[in-house]
Amino acid sequence: MTMSNGAGGRRRPPTIHDVAREAGVSRGTVSRVLNGGHYVSPAAAEAVNAAIRKTGYVVNRHARSLITGRSDSVGFLLTEPQERFFEDPNFNVLLSGCTQALAAHDIPLLLMLAGTKDERRRITRYITAGHVDGVLLVSSHSGDPVAEELREAGVPLVQCGKPMGLRSKVSYVAADDRDGARDMVRHLLSLGRRRIGMVSGPLDTPGGVDRLAGYKEVLTEAGVEIDERLVVSGDYSRASGEAGAERLLAQAPDLDALFVASDLMARGALTALHRAGRRVPEDVSVGGFDDSVAATEAVPALTTIRQPYDRVSAEMVRVLLAQIGGEDPAAVILPTELVKRDST
Amino acid sequence: MTMSNGAGGRRRPPTIHDVAREAGVSRGTVSRVLNGGHYVSPAAAEAVNAAIRKTGYVVNRHARSLITGRSDSVGFLLTEPQERFFEDPNFNVLLSGCTQALAAHDIPLLLMLAGTKDERRRITRYITAGHVDGVLLVSSHSGDPVAEELREAGVPLVQCGKPMGLRSKVSYVAADDRDGARDMVRHLLSLGRRRIGMVSGPLDTPGGVDRLAGYKEVLTEAGVEIDERLVVSGDYSRASGEAGAERLLAQAPDLDALFVASDLMARGALTALHRAGRRVPEDVSVGGFDDSVAATEAVPALTTIRQPYDRVSAEMVRVLLAQIGGEDPAAVILPTELVKRDST
DNA sequence: CTGGTGTCTGTGAGCGTTCACAGTAGAGAA
DNA sequence: TTCTCTACTGTGAACGCTCACAGACACCAG
The missing domain is CATH 3.40.50.2300 (Response regulator)
Incomplete structure (x- = not known):
């Protein structure tokens, strides 16, 4: 019943010409219907659409691109x-x-x-x-x-x-990196934490810089002194989060919270904290950034800043x-x- | 110095025609050089290549596709x-x-x-x-x-x-799913495990079926009785691995090993085992499948079957x-x- | 010298589309 | 009527490339 094209081979697809003939109009009219349908009579448009359905016509993007200069990709x-x-x-x-x-x-x-x-x-x-x-x-x-x-x-x-x-x-x-960071640090402060460490993103990127800026701003506003031993930077990878947390634990063993600039790094940090015997969230509160799949998969599930x-x-x-x-x-x-x- | 195209606008790129003129040959010769270089004299080929470098010519794939019928994508x-x-x-x-x-x-x-x-x-x-x-x-x-x-x-x-x-x-x-599964189960047997549970993949797929088949084969060959309470199936997602392991723990609390048909499911299983208070690998050995990033990230790192x-x-x-x-x-x-x- | 063979080259046609242009018909205004 | 305007339609010419073909040239065999 179906006019199947032989094993493996593809039949030549219908062109705009076939559609035009089928609909009893010219190529130009078909083209106009295809591209928005302005300056086309309702009758012609209907005939063209019917012909398209009947022939199974699909525009040849290469031919179109050749003349328009756009690739549409x-x-x-x-x-x-x-x-x-x-x-x-x-x-x-x-x-x-x-x-x-x-x-x-x-x-x-x-x-x-x-x-x-x-x-x-x-x-x-x-x-x-x-x-x-x-x-x-x-x-x-x-x-x-x-x-x-x-x-x-x-x-x-x-x-x-x-x-x-x-x-x-x-x-x-x-x-809004800065604003997100501010929210997180405010949240950590509201939990009574004062020794809040940060594993920032790479500082040659505005994202990394802005999140760090938000962190420092809120601490300053709250009257908490900025301690540079509480800040290290990573590259958003899990491994760098783990290494960063380890370094912070060595530099500032009394930290009671950690704001980590990505969820993936935060998972690394969780691993480091676990190994160091710190309980999360009892001993150390941990906040991430992104709200990616990594945040819900983490144990414990991460508090984080959702990027939309x-x-x-x-x-x-x-x-x-x-x-x-x-x-x-x-x-x-x-x-x-x-x-x-x-x-x- | 550079003939920059004005702000934002792109200049018309050189065509095969420009290259031909520059090289002092015809379009046909340029085309031949572009497509394998057969039936082209070394001198002409060199001239064409020089012209291509000089003009910065890049083939227009749309024009090519239009005539060849291939999209080259x-x-x-x-x-x-x-x-x-x-x-x-x-x-x-x-x-x-x-x-x-x-x-x-x-x-x-x-x-x-x-x-x-x-x-x-x-x-x-x-x-x-x-x-x-x-x-x-x-x-x-x-x-x-x-x-x-x-x-x-x-x-x-x-x-x-x-x-x-x-x-x-x-x-x-x-x-080779079957063979991989066989290797893993043999490995678990070699550790002295006999109550080996399996969280299989979906059984409407050959991958799921074959890994389960390998599991059963090796157990039978080793004279270990197949216990259907030790087998459940998941859908390769992490959540289904967690649920599967939970069900197995309920059905067969005496299990001493778990073969999970994907690393992601295996991580889910690790979570379930942890929650149930079973230590890995002391109480329960866990084997995954895939050797994906998930395997090395898991705690403890997963023994698994590497898919190349x-x-x-x-x-x-x-x-x-x-x-x-x-x-x-x-x-x-x-x-x-x-x-x-x-x-x- | 003739005829073949093999290598190399140029030329016209055409792929399927859009675009500019010209042309038609009908409505309304002068 | 005639002219203008608008809505619509058809036509040729591109777009840049490959392909088939034919022609040129060199070489060798007969």
Whole structure:
């Protein structure tokens, strides 16, 4: 019954020409229906739609791209080493959110993993060749030059997280790091903690800097003296959280709380505290940041600052598409929220 | 000094025509150089390559695809619910491996997440429209009809893990589940354990079935009676591992070992054992499966069966490209390896 | 010298779409 | 009526590439 195409082979798909013939109109009219339907009579539009359904027509994106110059696809560029991609579920959440937001616009997402310098160069060339209309960039060490490079090449770009230099205007979407950190430290203070240690993020990134700034501000406001022995920095990896907590325990054994700048690092810190025989939350309260899967999986479950990742990815896509459409770069800052669990 | 294209705008990139003019040859010759360089004189080839370097020419893939009918891109299709994608690092490893293997062939990877039925339908239509040359399919519940559907549409396809039905020939790459399970159970027996429980994978998948089969075989061979109270099944999620272990502890409190069919489930099992006051590995030895990041992060670190994910992804890409090139579907089974850590 | 063979090269056509333009028909205004 | 305006439609020309073909040239055998 079905006109199956022979084993394995694909039949030639119908073209806009076939649809036009079927509907009794011209290619131009079909094209107009396909692209918004302006200046098309209702009768013609109906005939074309019927013909599309009947023939099973799907637009050939290559032919379209050839003439429009757009690829109607965007790249998701992750400039992180493999191990970070493997261990941090935040990337999956962002990836999934962006894919879905793009799907609503019928735009495919090309995954670009640039862990090494070679890959970075290859991918940069691919992008600047115009194979994608824009790029969603995820990179924690925002010092990397790839954003600048792409901007200079005129590629629409949205970064996840605040970029470091402000040399050229680049769009970004970020959570309110400073405010989130303030909430967490206030929460720890409200529990009666005064010797609050911090494992910050990398200090060559605004995210790392801002969370640390929030921490110091609130302590100062509360009249608690800043003790530099209570502050170390990590790189968001689990291992660096563990090492950081260990160092803090050595430098300041009397600490009674720990604010760790990511959930993954916080899990590392839990391991270190456990090994040192400190009970959480009885002896030490621990607060994380992100509210990723890692927070609920931790034992005890982590009190943390929720970053609205679903909104982050949606906004990234929105801003990118706007920029592809010709609008100016934009910055979006989203509010965070304190989520209380068992670790405080 | 550099002829920068004005703010934000992209200049029209050089075409094959520009290269031909620059090199003093025809379009045809340039095209031949681009596609393997057969039937081209060394002098012409050198001139063309110099012209390409000078002009910064990059092929326009849309124009090429329009005439060749190939898209020179492949899709990575994940038919799993979001939560699974968020919690299981195995997906990241596969994704990364495939992306890199494809990059070596200059083929971009389109990420397709089909967690819901709607998404699945949309994506199937996209694929069958010929927008990708082939599909790398990752799906744990291999009962889902998407593989069949795509095969029937003549789309080259490689599945990760053995597919359930054998209705039509579909390529797949899988680890040797049965053999891996046998190794683990033998290892547990060698430690003197006799009451070995198992949390299997879903039994509507060959992976789940085969690991359970290996478990039973080895026990029988060793003269240990199979006790059905010692077997439950999960769905590879962490939560199901925790629930499974809890059920086993209730049904067979005397168990002295646990073989859990994935590392993630094994971590769940560790939580349940901890809560029940059983020490690992003193009271209960625990073995996982996969050797994912989850295994080393677990406390204690998990003894597990290593699946060679790097080779899996490389083979998936190899088989898919071969199939796109016209070869017949193929099945690849890769060996596993026992990795001893602290949990046994 | 003729004819074949093999290597290399240029040329026109065409892939399936969009876009600019020209053209038609009908309505309303002068 | 005639002219203008608007709504709609069809047509040729691109977009940048590959492919098939034909032609040129060199070489060798007969």
